[in-house]
Amino acid sequence: MRPVRPVQVDAPSPRVAAANAVAEATKIRLHELLIEELEHGALEGLAPEQQREAVIKAARELLVQEGLQLGGVPRDELLEAVADEALGLGPLEPLLRDPSISEVMVNDIDKVYFEREGRIFRSPVRFRDKQHVMRIIERIVAPLGRRIDESSPMVDARLPDGSRVNITIPPASPKAPTITIRKFRADKMRMADLIAVGALSEQTAEFLAMCVRAHLNIIVSGGTGTGKTTLLNALSAFIPNTERIITIEDPAELRLQQDHVITLEARPASIEGKNQIKQRDLVRNCLRMRPDRIIVGEVRGEEAFDMLQAMNTGHDGSISTIHANNPREALSRLENMVLMAGMDLPSRAIREQIASAIHIFIQLSRLQDGSRKVTHVTEVSGMEGDTITLQDIFLFKLDRVDEDGKVHGSMRPTGIRPGFAHKFAIAGIELPSSLFGTGEGW
Structure with a gap:
């Protein structure tokens, strides 16, 4: 039986790549500033929606105070990305929020795939570097009480929403850390x-x-x-x-x-x-x-x-x-x-x-x-x-x-x-x- 082949996406033009680089730098700087701004338990006790609102509000104020460049990216889109980085799983969050996507697969920093209606597509989202991927991995495993390192390079676990996640890091996957998330479907099919x-x-x-x-x-x-x-x-x-x-x-x-x-x-x-x-x-x-x-x-x-x-x-x-x-x-x-x-x-x-x-x-x-x-x-x-x-x-x-x-x-x-x-x-x-x-x- 013929396998389902992934759909490729075109590489961005140099001009778009430059704008993306500026936006990425702004996002990194905003994230660093937010860590300083919210480090004293400011989000503790808040519901997830309230935490997100507080992060976006703080990021909007910092954006104005610091005079940071948007790099051609809409302000709201940049703020949402910063909130994803501060509270969620970074660049994977838009894919996880999309109800039509059933599985998310990270093969490398710039090789992120997702499954929709049984077909695999390549996503344009990417991580900054392998340390960025590892930071997201730590954010996944830490609340679960699990450990992942060279002596224990594989984890199979369940996210709080019921989604299944499998993670491998070197030496188990020598080229790059990998993340595979099979999303939990809240509305089970009858x-x-x-x-x-x-x-x-x-x-x-x-x-x-x-x-x-x-x-x-x-x-x-x-x-x-x-x-x-x-x-x-x-x-x-x-x-x-x-x-x-x-x-x-x-x-x-x-x-x-x-x-x-x-x-x-x-x-x-x-x-x-x-x-x-x-x-x-x-x-x-x-x-x-x-x-x-x-x-x-x-x-x-x-x-x-x-x-x-x-x-x-x-x-x-x-x-x-x-x-x-x-x-x-x-x-x-x-x-x-x-x-x-x-x-x-x-x-x-x-x-x-x-x-x-x-x-x-x-x-x-x-x-x-x-x-x-x-x-x-x-x-x-x-x-x-x-x-x-x-x-x-x-x-x-x-x-x-x-x-x-x-x-x-x-x-x-x-x-x-x-x-x-x-x-x-x-x-x-x-x-x-x-x-x-x-x-x-x-």
Whole structure:
């Protein structure tokens, strides 16, 4: 599948570059003066909006007092940039404020990219130097109680607004420090929104809603950035409000709409290497908390064994996500993760556990035009010898790719009725045969 290539931006003309240099010098000087002006706790106790107003007011006064040049940049724009530098993440703030941007990536001081609607663009913003990048990195990690230096050159954390951030510095990234921020979406997409953007069909969504209500164990699989957590949030809306839900994540991203929700979050080890809380510990603990539903944000290690055990011992209706390129690969990854738990079990025993625990895989893919779509809804139908058998219930069928590279296609039923239909009958859910079509489209 063709990768989504970044869109380049043209370099500024010498005249514009000179004006930008003047504006940058003014911004640096204003920032230095503001540090002196506001150093005695003048902003303490103020709300973020009030802090910003105070900084902009002080910067405006200093601009007049010092007679600083604007370099052709509008005054308000310069003042906003100074406030971003003093209170936020500097040149990244405009990108973080833009609701249409889903991810921000800093590769070097002058190589900043962002993702919008599945496509990657190069931003004109830049840092002054590598020390400027490091200052922003320190501003990110300091409030989180995390450390980043040569002995610990990587940090994976969550910003106060819920956005995920990954940072690497030399020697882990020898050329330059890097920052990757996956923005937290406050208005989580519901199933109707996913249907509207073409991520799946109404028919498929109706079936998945029935699967959640019937307490089927579901694994959402897909690559990085395909929308696994988004779909998991949408699926959770079909869980009745009367059930007790426990979520286990690293880091916490889910925002469920039900009242009776308990959130458990894994924690990395401290600087001294102590007080780590693993996802496996949380899965084990939640079994003692009387859950009706267990939702594991992402299975990535030894906790897979305990999750399968829970699914096989009366905790039906569990949902989780896993990184995989297709349902068959997701099975292999689950088997490998169970082995990571140190259980000396034969492969057949592990596969039997998986086959009896999981009812359905939902595969998400990011297509060549950047769109994210459900491509498989696949039933785990049992075992044949030592092999787990799968059968597709819905599949994405590609119709064409137009001249602009946009993918056209739709989710269609294969005509196969799932073998777990009795689960719907037990839950009092009528499963119409018309939902599965005849499979003639294939």
